[in-house]
Amino acid sequence: MQRGVKRTKRTKRTKARPKVVLDVGKLDGLVDKAEREPLQKEECAELKSAIHLLAAEVARQGDRPSRATEKAKKLLEEYGSSLAAASTQPVEGDGQSPSDEKPKRKGGNGRHPAADYTGATEEKSPLPEEQQPKKSCPACLKGKLYRQDPSPLLRITGMPPIQAKVYLMEKTRCNLCGEIFTAPVPEGIGDDKYDCSVAAMLAILKYSTGMPFKRMETLQKHLGVPLPASTQFELLDEAAAELKPVHMELVRQGAQGRVATYDDTRAQILDEVERPEEQDEDRTGIKTTGIVVELDDDKKVAIFVTGPRHAGENMTELLKQRQEGLDALVGMADALSHNNPKEVPPGVELLPAVCLTHGRRQFVDIFENFPEDCWYVIEQLGLVYHHDKQCRDQGLSKDERLKFHQEKSGPVMDALKKWMESQFSEKKTEPNSGLGKAIKYFLKRWDRLTLFLHHPGSPLDSTVVERALKKAILNRRNSFFFKTQHGAEVADLYLTLIHTCELNKVNPFNYILQLLRHAPEVARAPADWLPWNFHLQLGPL
Numbered sequence: 001m002q003r004g005v006k007r008t009k010r011t012k013r014t015k016a017r018p019k020v021v022l023d024v025g026k027l028d029g030l031v032d033k034a035e036r037e038p039l040q041k042e043e044c045a046e047l048k049s050a051i052h053l054l055a056a057e058v059a060r061q062g063d064r065p066s067r068a069t070e071k072a073k074k075l076l077e078e079y080g081s082s083l084a085a086a087s088t089q090p091v092e093g094d095g096q097s098p099s100d101e102k103p104k105r106k107g108g109n110g111r112h113p114a115a116d117y118t119g120a121t122e123e124k125s126p127l128p129e130e131q132q133p134k135k136s137c138p139a140c141l142k143g144k145l146y147r148q149d150p151s152p153l154l155r156i157t158g159m160p161p162i163q164a165k166v167y168l169m170e171k172t173r174c175n176l177c178g179e180i181f182t183a184p185v186p187e188g189i190g191d192d193k194y195d196c197s198v199a200a201m202l203a204i205l206k207y208s209t210g211m212p213f214k215r216m217e218t219l220q221k222h223l224g225v226p227l228p229a230s231t232q233f234e235l236l237d238e239a240a241a242e243l244k245p246v247h248m249e250l251v252r253q254g255a256q257g258r259v260a261t262y263d264d265t266r267a268q269i270l271d272e273v274e275r276p277e278e279q280d281e282d283r284t285g286i287k288t289t290g291i292v293v294e295l296d297d298d299k300k301v302a303i304f305v306t307g308p309r310h311a312g313e314n315m316t317e318l319l320k321q322r323q324e325g326l327d328a329l330v331g332m333a334d335a336l337s338h339n340n341p342k343e344v345p346p347g348v349e350l351l352p353a354v355c356l357t358h359g360r361r362q363f364v365d366i367f368e369n370f371p372e373d374c375w376y377v378i379e380q381l382g383l384v385y386h387h388d389k390q391c392r393d394q395g396l397s398k399d400e401r402l403k404f405h406q407e408k409s410g411p412v413m414d415a416l417k418k419w420m421e422s423q424f425s426e427k428k429t430e431p432n433s434g435l436g437k438a439i440k441y442f443l444k445r446w447d448r449l450t451l452f453l454h455h456p457g458s459p460l461d462s463t464v465v466e467r468a469l470k471k472a473i474l475n476r477r478n479s480f481f482f483k484t485q486h487g488a489e490v491a492d493l494y495l496t497l498i499h500t501c502e503l504n505k506v507n508p509f510n511y512i513l514q515l516l517r518h519a520p521e522v523a524r525a526p527a528d529w530l531p532w533n534f535h536l537q538l539g540p541l
Contacts, residue, residue, distance in 0.1 A: 070364050072378050114152035119507065124150070160223040161201055161216075196516035199239035202232050204509050207494040210474035233487070240490045242519040243512070245526035247493045250500060253530070254301040255321035257293035259457055261332040261465040263339060264289040264311040265473055268481040269488055275308045288472040288492075289314040292465045292503070294457070299532050302468050302499035306488040315341040322348050330458045332465075334358040335445055354448040356381065357461040362438035370435045373423075377438075380416045384409045388452075388460055398456040405453055413450055417443070471495050497531075506531040514538065 030047050033039060039047070114120075130138055137143040170183040205211045213229035220227040254260075264287040273286065289311045291303040305314045311333065322329070324347030332353045333339035344350050360381050363374040387408045391401040420439045423429035429436045442449065452458040472495065482488040494512075501508035511531055515522050521537065522529045528537055 070361065072382055075364070075367055075375070075378070114154050117154065119510075120154075125153075160220065160225050161205060162198055162220055162225055162227055164225045194235055196239065197513055199235045199516060200509050200513040202236055203239070203494045203498065203512055206232075206236070207471070207475060207491060208498050208508065210478040212479045215478075233490075236494070237486075237490055239512075239516055240493050242522070243493060243497065243515055245523050246515060246529055247496055249526040249530065250301050250496060251303055251318070252321055253295065253527075254291065254293040254303050255318050256323060256326060257295045257301065257329065258327060259294040259330045259332065259459060260291055260315065260318075261293075261459065261462045262289060262291040262311045262315055263333055263462055263465045263469060264314075265469050265476075267306050267472070267476060267488070269306070269483075269485055270481055271484045273308055273485045276313075279308060283308070285310075287311070288469070288476075288488075290465045290469040290472065291315065291318065292468050300464075300500070300503040302496060302503055304468075304472060304492040304495040304499075306472075306482070306492050307485065310338045312337075312339050312341045316343050319348050319350070320345050324348065328455075330451065330455060332459050332462050334462060335441070351451060351455060351458070352448050353451040353458055354445045355460075355462040356384070356449055356452075357463065359442050359445070359449050362441050363435075366434040366438060373429075373435055374438075376419070377416065380412050383412050385460065402453075402456040410453055413453065417446060468499055471499055501531045504531045 027047065027050055030039065030043055033043070129135075131145065133145055133147040135145050137145055167186060167189070169185075172181045173179070202216070205216055206213065213232045216232060217227060217229045267286045267288040269286050275281075275283075286306065286308060287310050288304060288306040289309070291305075291311075291314065293301045293303065295301065303318070309317070315331065319329075319341065322345065326348075328349040328351045330351045330353055331341070332355065334355045335358060340352065341350065360378060363370075363377045367374045367378075384405075387405060388401075390408075391404055396404060420443055423439055424431060424436070429439065431437075431440065452460055475491065475495075482491065497512060498508040501511050511534060514534060515529060518529070518537070528534070
């Protein structure tokens with residue numbers, strides 16, 4: 001995805017903003033003066049700067065609580081029961097809508113059954129000879145014993161993430177000729193100081209849990225197995241070269257998918273980065289783009305790209321690898337303009353869709369000012385999400401889900417659209433008000449917001465990629481930045497492999513470990529070593 005780029009000198013990452021100091025006494029004097037006589041040009045500019053600064057601060061304060069009250073249930077709790085009485089029809093909750101019933105608590109107070117410990121080793125504990133199957137019962141002396149399923153007994157131990165073993169090789173020396181004899185190297189320990197399992201574990205600790213290299217160095221030092229931060233990256237970098245064929249194959253297969261959800265988040269690279277030739281030199285931003293693609297057989301691929309391109313440009317690069325003549329690709333994102341691919345290669349059809357949750361948020365953010373109108377919209381969208389939950393619970397196919405939504409959600413969305421249009425046609429809502437802008441947001445993008453009513457398999461929102469980007473955000477919050485562009489590319493590779501494994505319910509540590517242990521075979525046929533088929537190459541375990 002970095003073709004056709006040239007190295008350019010980076011400009012400053014952010015422009016320094018002039019510091020504005022508010023002198024309240026002076027501002028009061030300007031207001032008093034304005035009552036008596038016209039203000040000078042400099043005085044007007046100073047007063048205007050103060051007003052703009054105050055407006056920006058009020059807007060920031062207004063945005064802060066909106067995310068905390070995004071759930072419909074919390075909106076009801078905050079604004080009272082009057083909205084519930086105004087509700088047109090009850091909505092069963094799926095996370096977007098309220099429910100009268102208290103949700104049942106999941107889990108068992110932190111306890112997990114033995115079946116959840118898929119990474120644990122198993123050891124059989126045999127019965128005494130007199131209690132073996134087909135023996136007479138020692139208790140009643142009349143019955144016969146029969147085999148039953150074993151009863152699991154779980155014991156958990158702690159150990160360092162990276163362990164070491166020192167082999168003390170015995171040596172002898174001839175007192176006459178001086179020849180030294182050393183014990184042979186034990187079988188099965190290999191020639192390398194660091195086993196490939198070290199890189200696999202470091203990848204999980206760093207890119208899945210967000211643990212910085214320096215923190216891992218401190219941990220290993222306390223546990224008596226030193227592992228410098230520089231050595232950690234060197235091991236991951238060497239392993240990344242062997243994993244690159246699979247990464248490229250995942251990207252290639254992702255380009256052939258049927259639904260792509262994409263978005264990006266900010267990132268930072270300290271050194272210079274290679275930028276596309278057509279990109280403006282004044283554009284200094286760095287983004288991490290997340291792309292989650294659903295393939296035709298419902299397998300999913302997560303792709304991460306960090307660099308100067310944003311989501312729309314990275315999608316354009318991905319579409320260049322798409323074969324001509326395939327069915328249309330659904331592209332789901334929020335409504336930001338830079339998330340839309342500017343160019344679509346010839347022979348490729350892209351159906352743009354807009355996230356319904358982002359549209360819903362337009363009304364959540366203004367709920368305090370227009371509670372009844374916003375509640376109506378939120379409630380109707382809650383019905384749509386409830387219908388989608390029913391589709392998932394029933395395990396409907398893409399075509400069955402489309403038909404279900406057309407029958408159940410279609411009338412809901414039609415009524416919602418008529419209500420929105422009537423707000424303007426009957427002059428119930430001022431178009432430039434907060435509610436008017438939220439309605440215009442919806443009406444302007446109606447076809448893309450309701451693509452799930454017209455195309456099979458189209459998602460309602462971009463939640464899947466928002467969750468994927470949490471991986472990149474976790475690393476950013478712990479490590480803050482990448483030193484080089486190469487370091488960012490290594491992170492993208494591991495994030496792609498790890499999150500693709502998670503989406504397909506595959507153990508990422510075991511997957512990366514097997515790829516490294518079979519690196520020559522992986523290089524020859526990477527398509528045979530993807531998360532959903534690599535176990536076929538391992539044979540019986």
